[in-house]
Amino acid sequence: MKALTSETISKMVQGRLEIPSEIMVNQISIDTRTLEKGSLFIAIKGENFDGHDYIKQAIKNGASLVMVREGTSLPGKVPAIFVNDTLKALGMLAHEYRKLFNRPVAAITGSVGKTNTKERLAAILSARYNVHKSMGNYNNDIGLPLSVLEMNDEHEVAVFEMGMRGFDEISTLSEIVNPDIAVITNLGISHIERLGSRQNILKAKLEILEGMTNKGVVVLNGDDELLSGLKDLLPQKTLFYGIDEDQDVWAYDLSSRGEEGVYFQVKTQTNDMKLFIPAPGIHNVHNALAGIAVAETLNMSEDEIKKGLESFSGEQMRLSIEEKDGIKFINDSYNAAPASMTAAIDV
Structure with missing residues (x-):
């Protein structure tokens, strides 16, 4: 991605930057397992998880900046952008980034x-x-x-x-x-x-x-x-x-x-x-x-x-033909719909 400053990101999402400092962000992630040094970690609340539970791990894994919802308690003096809704802020950030x-x-x-x-x-x-x-x-x-x-x-x-x-x-x-x-x-x-x-x-x-x-x-x-x-x-x-x-x-x-x-x-x-x-x-x-x-x-x-x-012959698990023990299988198992299964049968 194009590097952005913490201040620029905060303005893009209309957020509140706490502990202002000129931090350069080179990666944005919602998953602590993919974080790199200089990353922004956005704490998203999903159906089965809440990224706010992993803020401490995000810092440990290299996040230089976190984006969290207002009212979140942080583990120490962590540079953070506070927003009302982190999912909406992710969309706002992408929208403003697209304009670049x-x-x-x-x-x-x-x-x-x-x-x-x-x-x-x-x-x-x-x-x-x-x-x-x-x-x-x-x-x-x-x-x-x-x-x-x-x-x-x-x-x-x-x-x-x-x-x-x-x-x-x-x-x-x-x-x-x-x-x-x-x-x-x-x-x-x-x-x-x-x-x-x-x-x-x-x-x-x-x-x-x-x-x-x-x-x-x-x-x-x-x-x-x-x-x-x-x-x-x-x-x-x-x-x-x-x-x-x-x-x-x-x-x-x-x-x-x-x-x-x-x-x-x-x-x-x-x-x-x-x-x-x-x-x-x-x-x-x-x-x-x-x-x-x-x-x-x-x-x-x-x-x-x-x-x-x-140059493109297809993707795995999407109408891919596989052979095992002399038997050919049509593997269309990734998120298949009735129409795609019909297409597989027609092959």
Whole structure:
């Protein structure tokens, strides 16, 4: 991350700095096990833990500064920033930190395929740019701010994933990141027990637009009937992708080669490309098309797109094919949804 002073951090979160001293912070963490010398430890209260119980351990492990809620008793003279809510302060800090970087930022949400699309997009963009991406599925109100805070001056573009369980969650994440490009992969039935209908899921996913300006670009799966219905309804420029012909980024002549991967042709507004994905499953074509749409928005060439696309073969425990005792297993066990399990069966 870009180094920040304790005073700057305090101002960013509208906090109260106690024992003021010019401390340089080079890392921010909520986990005492990952602290390095010169770190800021933010004491977050979760469902099953409270970081305030680990302040003494944080100091021992190298934290130079702690951020705690008002009223917290500290073990001795510890440089600290007091705030009303440390979780909200984490989001505020990430939001202000994001403003320090005039870089294109893409954000991805959807019912399934978010992480795969994020990884595939990052691989494509890496053929030209130094890319920062959110770690694993760091896609909530804790993980996403922490990912933002790992950006540095070397990064030329950033890709973040946004998840949700209900309303007003993605809007919070979008306001933190202020994406230039937003991607919605699809609308399934994940979290329908909380939201009641796919129309409500659409409403929740569209919160990703709340942190964008009208100059942004929205990339949507045009093969999804609810998303395709948004044509000409959004204030931002909109690009649709899919395997149905009437798309801005259209895949055709798809040829699955089993475990080897998938060959396909892609027609965009500027190119007609023959491409290959070194991963099984036609569903991966949709994830790739989202990445291609973003890549063309960022002026990448056909050769760069090909190179980046072929560099990523997939992730462990996400439709990975494994063999044991002569038997092949499809491992899609990481946070699988009905739609992703169906895709695994289709492979």
